[in-house]
Amino acid sequence: MQHRQPTRCWQTGKKAVRAVKGVTWGEQVKWADRVGRARRRAAGWLARLWQEMKKHRVSYYFMAPYLVLFFVFTVIPVITAIYLSFTYFNVLEPPRWIGWSNYRLLFLEDDVFLIALKNTLVFAVIAGPIGYIASFMLAWLINQLRFRAAYTLAFYVPSITSGIAMAVVWMYFFSSDRLGLINYVLINLGIINEPVLWLHDKDTILPVIIIVSLWMSMGAGFLAFVAGLKNVPEELYEAGRVDGIRNKLEEMWLITVPLMKPQLLFGAVMAVVSSFQVFGVAMQLAGFPSPLYAGHTILTHLHDYAFIRYEMGYASAISVVLFAITFGLSRVFMRIFSTHGDY
Amino acid sequence: MRPNRPRRLKWGRVMLYVFMTALAAFMAMPLIYLISSAFKPIEELFVFPPRFFVRHPTTRNFVELLLAVSGSSVPFSRFAFNSIFVSSVTVLGSVILSSMAAYPLAKHSFPGKDLIFLGIVSALMFAPEVTQIPRYLVVNRLGLIDTYGALIIPNLAGALGLFLTKQFLEQIPGVLLEAARVDGASEWTIFTRVIMPIIKPACATVAMLVFVAAWNDTFSPLVFTRSEAMKTLPLAVQTIAGGPGVVARTGAVMAATFVLTMPTIIVFLLLQRLVLETMVHSGIKA
Numbered sequence: 001m002q003h004r005q006p007t008r009c010w011q012t013g014k015k016a017v018r019a020v021k022g023v024t025w026g027e028q029v030k031w032a033d034r035v036g037r038a039r040r041r042a043a044g045w046l047a048r049l050w051q052e053m054k055k056h057r058v059s060y061y062f063m064a065p066y067l068v069l070f071f072v073f074t075v076i077p078v079i080t081a082i083y084l085s086f087t088y089f090n091v092l093e094p095p096r097w098i099g100w101s102n103y104r105l106l107f108l109e110d111d112v113f114l115i116a117l118k119n120t121l122v123f124a125v126i127a128g129p130i131g132y133i134a135s136f137m138l139a140w141l142i143n144q145l146r147f148r149a150a151y152t153l154a155f156y157v158p159s160i161t162s163g164i165a166m167a168v169v170w171m172y173f174f175s176s177d178r179l180g181l182i183n184y185v186l187i188n189l190g191i192i193n194e195p196v197l198w199l200h201d202k203d204t205i206l207p208v209i210i211i212v213s214l215w216m217s218m219g220a221g222f223l224a225f226v227a228g229l230k231n232v233p234e235e236l237y238e239a240g241r242v243d244g245i246r247n248k249l250e251e252m253w254l255i256t257v258p259l260m261k262p263q264l265l266f267g268a269v270m271a272v273v274s275s276f277q278v279f280g281v282a283m284q285l286a287g288f289p290s291p292l293y294a295g296h297t298i299l300t301h302l303h304d305y306a307f308i309r310y311e312m313g314y315a316s317a318i319s320v321v322l323f324a325i326t327f328g329l330s331r332v333f334m335r336i337f338s339t340h341g342d343y
Numbered sequence: 344m345r346p347n348r349p350r351r352l353k354w355g356r357v358m359l360y361v362f363m364t365a366l367a368a369f370m371a372m373p374l375i376y377l378i379s380s381a382f383k384p385i386e387e388l389f390v391f392p393p394r395f396f397v398r399h400p401t402t403r404n405f406v407e408l409l410l411a412v413s414g415s416s417v418p419f420s421r422f423a424f425n426s427i428f429v430s431s432v433t434v435l436g437s438v439i440l441s442s443m444a445a446y447p448l449a450k451h452s453f454p455g456k457d458l459i460f461l462g463i464v465s466a467l468m469f470a471p472e473v474t475q476i477p478r479y480l481v482v483n484r485l486g487l488i489d490t491y492g493a494l495i496i497p498n499l500a501g502a503l504g505l506f507l508t509k510q511f512l513e514q515i516p517g518v519l520l521e522a523a524r525v526d527g528a529s530e531w532t533i534f535t536r537v538i539m540p541i542i543k544p545a546c547a548t549v550a551m552l553v554f555v556a557a558w559n560d561t562f563s564p565l566v567f568t569r570s571e572a573m574k575t576l577p578l579a580v581q582t583i584a585g586g587p588g589v590v591a592r593t594g595a596v597m598a599a600t601f602v603l604t605m606p607t608i609i610v611f612l613l614l615q616r617l618v619l620e621t622m623v624h625s626g627i628k629a
Contacts, residue, residue: 049454056453058530066444067459069500074466077477084476091480141363149615154367157374157608162559164577165603168584168596169373169380172393179393181376215370220503220552220622227622262626269468269627277470280561299472306476307566316476323473330468339628 078323084316091310102317113318115293116301119206120276123297127210128275131217135267138218139225140252152226159219166212167284174198174208174285202294205286209295212281219274221267228263232256265337272329276322279303298322374604381405381601388593404598408583417571422579423602429494429575430557436499437553438546445508445545446538450520460509464627466502475562482567493567494575498557504549510624511545512538547617555607576603 053060085102087095106113142151158166173181176197183195198204232255240255257264279299286295288304298318306315375395380388382400408419447453448460478497487493519541523533539546561577568574574582580599583592611618 052454056447056451059447059451059453059456062447062530062534063444063459066440066500066505069440069496070463070466070502072481073478073497073500074471074474074502075462077474077481080477080480081474138366141359145360145363151363151367152619153612153615154371157611158370160555160559160607160611161374162577162580162603162607164559164561164581165377165600166373168580168600169377172376173373181393181395184393215373220625223618223622224625227619228626230619231623260626262628265627266625273468273470277472279472299470302472302475306479312476312480319473319476323469326469326473327465334627337627 081316081319081323084313085320087313087316089311089313089316091312095313098313102314103321105314106317106321112293112296113298113301116296116298117321119294119296120278120298122206123210123213123278124272124275127213127217127278128271131214131275132221132267132271134214135218135222135271136225136264139222139229140256142226143229144248148226148230152223155218156222159216159222161216163216163280164284166216167281170208170212170285171199176200199285199287200291202292205290205294209278209282209285212285213275213278216281217271217274219270221270224263224266224270225260228260229256232259261337261339265333268333268337269330272326272333276326374608377597377600377604380597383594383597385594388597404594405602407592408595408598408602417574419579419599421572422574422576425491425494425573426558426576429491430554432491433495433498433557434550434553436495437501437504438549440499441501441504441508441549442539442542442546443534444505445512445542446534448505449509449512449515450517450538463502463505463509467506467627472562475566479566488567489569489573491573494560494563494573497567498553498560498563501553501556504553507548507552507621507625508542508545510626511548511621512542514624515541544617544620547614548621551610551614551618554610558607 084095086097086099088098088101089095138155142148142155145151172179175181175183176195176199178184178187178195180195180198182198183192186192187195196204198208236255236259237251240251245251245254277299278297282290282295282297283300283303288300290296298321302315302318302322305311305318379395379397381404382402383397384399384401384403387394387398448456482488482493482497485492487496519537520533523537528536559577560575561581564573564575564578576599580596580603583599584596
């Protein structure tokens with residue numbers, strides 16, 4: 001039997017790269033050289049990174065407890081949700097890969113999902129911008145007044161009340177009989193003759209949910225506006241007046257808004273997230289399932305499939321759709337309120 | 344024209360005060376109704392025409408709530424204890440974890456810092472409900488279902504708290520830290536002696552936000568607990584209320600809603616000044 005001695009490098013004695021047919025020797029040496037250099041560079045970079053990380057290890061110790069929990073309960077779940085959305089998974093059996101089926105089902109065959117999507121979008125398109133603009137305008141008005149703390153309190157407090165607790169009150173306000181406060185007032189004023197079935201009529205359910213959510217919409221964004229407005233230096237307004245700014249609205253548009261961009265972005269992100277979060281209020285007021293799905297939202301649908309039917313794969317696809325919408329919209333606002341090139 | 348101006352301005356101001364006060368009162372209506380109803384005797388809850396304010400206030404509803412929550416084997420005080428315990432531990436843990444994580448993120452430079460911050464800002468940008476299914480799987484796998492751990496641990500590392508603390512700490516000049524470092528203080532000493540006192544407003548804000556979220560949380564007790572004894576106040580109120588159309592325990596329901604609503608308002612009232620101090624720095628620079 002023929003025994004072939006491997007070719008060795010004359011300098012280092014290392015085994016040579018196996019000869020490849022049709023490639024000249026010079027070419028081969030050149031490539032081996034390049035690969036080696038790249039490897040060494042990567043190794044050097046990693047070693048330097050490791051050194052650097054070791055030097056700053058105290059920083060990591062400080063962050064470790066938070067990061068571990070953030071990873072386990074936020075980062076990994078997002079990735080897992082995306083993976084599960086491509087599977088059939090009922091918790092009992094291991095997930096089975098089914099490709100895009102869940103999404104196809106969701107958009108082409110699940111009529112209830114399309115109703116939920118429509119309701120959520122209608123809700124978000126109306127309640128989102130109104131709540132956002134109202135937060136800013138109210139904060140701006142409060143900033144012109146005395147007793148700021150008292151006004152801030154009055155507008156902010158609804159957002160920190162429990163949805164379930166307030167549902168009890170809304171039930172009374174929007175009660176369908178003559179005992180309901182709103183029906184009672186409207187009948188007495190002669191606006192309506194018959195009590196309106198606020199929470200049972202498919203045409204009034206969504207408006208009621210929107211009103212209740214608007215009531216609760218002066219949240220963290222509103223606080224950021226109140227705080228930020230207070231911090232705009234008075235001299236800037238004076239300078240503006242010297243430069244010919246005529247009225248308060250011009251002042252707001254030309255001085256306040258550009259200065260408040262970071263807060264406005266924070267408020268926008270908060271508004272996007274909360275306007276796609278209608279769930280508790282909707283489920284409490286309209287019941288589950290609501291009449292003709294008039295109060296059905298993406299999150300209601302998600303809850304239905306995840307924790308009632310245990311179709312986790314399908315439910316994950318719903319949550320990925322929600323993720324894509326909120327994340328995408330937030331990125332759009334990041335573009336709008338970008339402070340690059342300012343100052 | 345000139346002498347007229349201050350007068351017109353004043354008139355406008357009065358209108359503004361009237362408008363804002365009316366709006367504030369309108370916003371407060373549901374809460375005033377809630378408070379007023381909690382003290383209504385049973386006859387007043389069912390009068391026609393409906394009455395907004397209470398005539399003869401009584402605390403009977405609260406007594407009824409405490410003593411005779413009929414149809415449920417778990418006393419109301421157990422739900423109250425669960426809520427108080429879970430919220431306090433969550434608040435304490437969150438404040439400590441987010442302060443500790445915010446310190447290096449704002450004041451040190453180390454590899455991966457920008458990436459970590461990007462991850463946290465990104466986490467602000469989607470509803471946490473998106474992650475609820477895998478969260479459930481993780482909690483299930485860790486064997487936490489039906490324990491206090493399930494109600495507390497998943498809510499400890501919130502993105503908003505760390506974000507606000509980091510932003511607040513960032514605008515504190517580094518001179519203080521340098522001085523402490525020159526004196527030979529360890530990072531831990533700097534954190535406990537220098538950083539913690541400075542970021543008190545941010546801690547108060549995190550405490551307030553986390554408390555509100557934990558106190559009002561319906562998702563965790565609904566999905567992560569099974570036994571009645573592990574439920575918290577929001578679910579208890581829901582059970583007592585028994586859905587639309589149930590009138591039997593209206594008095595107790597009103598008292599329970601009152602108990603459920605007041606703590607968040609009181610916490611905000613106490614911390615309002617510190618919270619606003621923090622929110623000045625809440626902006627996201629993109």
